[in-house]
Amino acid sequence: MKDSYLGKRIRGGGYAIKGAWILLKTEPSIQVQAVISIAVCIAGFYFDITKTEWIFQVLAIGLVLSTEGLNSSIEGIADFVHPDFHSKIGYIKDVAAGAVLFAAITAVIIACFIYLPYLFPAFFS
Numbered sequence: 001m002k003d004s005y006l007g008k009r010i011r012g013g014g015y016a017i018k019g020a021w022i023l024l025k026t027e028p029s030i031q032v033q034a035v036i037s038i039a040v041c042i043a044g045f046y047f048d049i050t051k052t053e054w055i056f057q058v059l060a061i062g063l064v065l066s067t068e069g070l071n072s073s074i075e076g077i078a079d080f081v082h083p084d085f086h087s088k089i090g091y092i093k094d095v096a097a098g099a100v101l102f103a104a105i106t107a108v109i110i111a112c113f114i115y116l117p118y119l120f121p122a123f124f125s
């Protein structure tokens with residue numbers, strides 16, 4: 001079982017859960033995003049958003065947490081392979097952070113589409 005296809009997949013899932021837990025425990029950027037994610041979920045229940053809005057909200061949360069996690073991983077690799085200052089490392093880290101920014105802007109736009117009509121119904125009726 002240990003080295004079977006299924007056993008390897010289960011072990012891989014265990015490593016992934018361990019990695020997600022490490023991110024939540026040690027990465028301040030992920031912790032901030034996780035708190036924001038919980039806050040928007042509370043807002044979702046409060047405003048009783050539709051099923052479609054929940055789908056977009058969950059996708060936005062997943063997108064931001066995933067890119068933020070990958071960004072942390074790229075930063076970790078960069079610091080490991082080249083701990084000293086190097087313009088290429090700066091470029092790699094900036095580009096990875098830029099990817100997170102794209103995801104965050106997407107999430108903010110989705111949040112505006114979902115919540116502005118609930119917050120300012122007069123403007124959207």
Ligand SMILES: Nc1ncnc2c1ncn2[C@@H]1O[C@H](COP(=O)(O)OP(=O)(O)OP(=O)(O)O)[C@@H](O)[C@H]1O
Pocket residue numbers: 075082083084085086087088089090091093094097
């Ligand atoms: N080794 C390096 N060489 C060149 N520039 C770097 C290097 N390390 C960091 N930088 C520059 O500083 C920016 C911030 O780097 P980094 O994300 O590692 O620091 P930080 O914001 O303190 O991160 P964290 O708090 O998540 O460790 C990078 O986007 C990059 O522009």
